[in-house]
Amino acid sequence: MKNYVRMPGNHTLMPIVVEIIQNSGGSLSYSQVVYMVMFKFDLPQKLIKKAFKEVSFSGTYLRKIGALRNDTKKGVWSLTSDYINLSFEETKKITYEKYNKLLNRK
Numbered sequence: 001m002k003n004y005v006r007m008p009g010n011h012t013l014m015p016i017v018v019e020i021i022q023n024s025g026g027s028l029s030y031s032q033v034v035y036m037v038m039f040k041f042d043l044p045q046k047l048i049k050k051a052f053k054e055v056s057f058s059g060t061y062l063r064k065i066g067a068l069r070n071d072t073k074k075g076v077w078s079l080t081s082d083y084i085n086l087s088f089e090e091t092k093k094i095t096y097e098k099y100n101k102l103l104n105r106k
Contacts, residue, residue: 005043005044005047007041007043007047007050007051007054008041008054009054010054010055010057010058010061011096011099013037013054013055013058014058014061014062014067014095014096014099015088015091015092015095015096016037016040017033017037017055017058017059017062017077018062018067018079018083018086018091018095019088019091020033020036020037020040021033021077021078021079022079022083022084022085022086022091024036026078026079026084027072027076027077027078027079028076028077029075029076029077030055030056030059030075030076030077031075033055033059033077034048034051034052034055037051037055038051059077061099061102062095064102065095065098065099065102066080066082066098067079067080067082067083067091067095068080
C-alpha cells in the first residue's frame with residue numbers, strides 16, 4: 001500500500017498561515033511561511049512546489065480579506081492590526097466568513 005500525503009488547500013491554510021505569522025511576531029518572509037507550513041503538516045520535500053503554490057494562493061486571499069498588509073517589502077508577509085491578537089478559532093471563523101463572502105458563497 002502506498003503512503004499518500006495530500007497538501008492542504010488554500011482555504012484550509014489561511015488560518016494556519018495567520019497563526020504561523022502571529023507566533024513569529026507578526027511578520028515573516030514568504031519562504032519562511034512555506035517551510036513552517038511544511039513542518040506543521042509534516043509534508044515530504046517532494047511537495048515543496050505544491051506548498052509554495054498553495055501558500056501563495058492563501059496569501060493572495062488573506063490580502064484580499066484584509067488579514068495581510070499590502071504595503072510591506074516584497075516577500076515579507078505582515079499581519080494587519082486586526083489579526084495580530086486573534087485566537088486560532090476566531091481567525092478561522094473570520095477568514096472563512098470573509099473568504100466565502102469574497103467568492104459569493106453562503
